[in-house]
Amino acid sequence: MKLLIFLLALLPLDRLIWLGFTDGLGANPIEFITRSTGTWALVFLCLTLAMTPLRLMTNSSTWIRYRRMLGLFSFFYALIHFGIWLWLDQDFDLIEMLKDVVKRPFITMGFISLVLLTPLALTSTHWAQRKLGRRWALLHRLIYVIACTAIFHYWWHKAGKNDFDTVTIYAVVLLLLLCCRIPYIRKLLGKRSTI
């Protein structure tokens, strides 16, 4: 099952590579790759956050076994998303990059999301989990912050052309997923499954 999910999670990347080799990335391939990887980072973030509510609703902990991998795929796509920007928009000029991060709020939000995702990815091993103990759970609550900064990043970007259709869908999904963390709602979700 894990292998299947792993292979499915690689499909968006496979698709980009396939499109790249068949001239299918359209008129603006860089924009296409950037947007596609950004979107998939967000999708995997949503999936990661969906595992706990699913566990509560189904009263089964199998979901949690996939959470780490989904989270790591979110980081993976975010890293490509960031890498393309750093390479093709900033030409690996770190000073220019930081200037942009400071100057433009939507880039600030995207950058914060990636920076915060990094420690979560690094401490995703069982070893780190044991080593950090309680603090691990605390650290990994950062994902709630990342959900917000990521959606702000997308929202602000779309604000440039007043085009909120897609970002609204993701915002609603993330909002619902975050709501599942409110203790009262968490309890409700858990209860329903035991009835």
Next chain:
Amino acid sequence: MSTNEQKRLSQEITPKAVFEGRRDLIKNAAAGAFGLALVPWFSREALASNSQKLIATPNPNFVLKEESTSYQYVTGYNNFYEFGTDKSDPAANAHSLQTRPWTVTIEGLVKKPMTLDIDALLKLAPMEERIYRMRCVEGWSMVIPWDGYSLSKLLNQVQPTGSAKYVEFITLADRKQMPGLKSQIIEWPYREGLRLDEAMNPLTLLTFGLYGETLPNQNGAPVRIVVPWKYGFKSAKSIVKIRLTEEMPKTSWSQFDAREYGFYSNVNPLVDHPRWSQATERRIGDSKGSFAPKIKTQMFNGYGDQVASMYAGMDLKKFY
């Protein structure tokens, strides 16, 4: 420029047929490898709609050294929110636009207001082919062989009065033909404007075609404006009304956010959009490959010689 050089340059424009051929090749390869079902997902088509030949004489003053962007990209990668906000939406949805019959009304501060049928407009002046750079405010650019004639030829017919200072362009807004009007992204109809001297500048083109064919619907059929030294959104598409006014007209994008989209919106690498730098641009279909670095944006998109004098003494940071 010598005749020989011109000939060479015009040969550099990749013919439409070559691109269509390549497209078919890929499609067939994809069909063989993955089965027909996957083809639409893997290679979405540019659906250029019912174009007809348009006889236009190349204007030697507007030939560029840069390679022209392929017909496929010019007609498949568009911002035309009346047909959707995705770049591929206009090509997919604009077939519902009825471009005939079509009239354009010219009114306001003119001595001879008139309503002209599209056929009359096509015959009003000799049709020229001009290859212009097109720079979008979003940071990408194309090189497009347009067909049309200077807007001044039309404006001279209606004789603007002495008090006319601005020209407002109002474009079609018909819910039946334009599915994008359902979303209130900006206030419909789309409105754009120029100062009268900008509108009278010989560069400002009243445009009916591209690549020697009538405009595909997604490119603003049957008649649009092209203002090559300004960001693309200043060039209003599918125009139904031209109004001459004394006051600066309220334009759609500056009404949405004047801080981001000014009335002038001259291409200017020194004035950033609040969300991104305007110093460089990505040339669509760059022959150096998809991963080629961005190219430097030129002041006034490279048309400074012809237009800079109109802004003498103006602070272009303030009047962006």
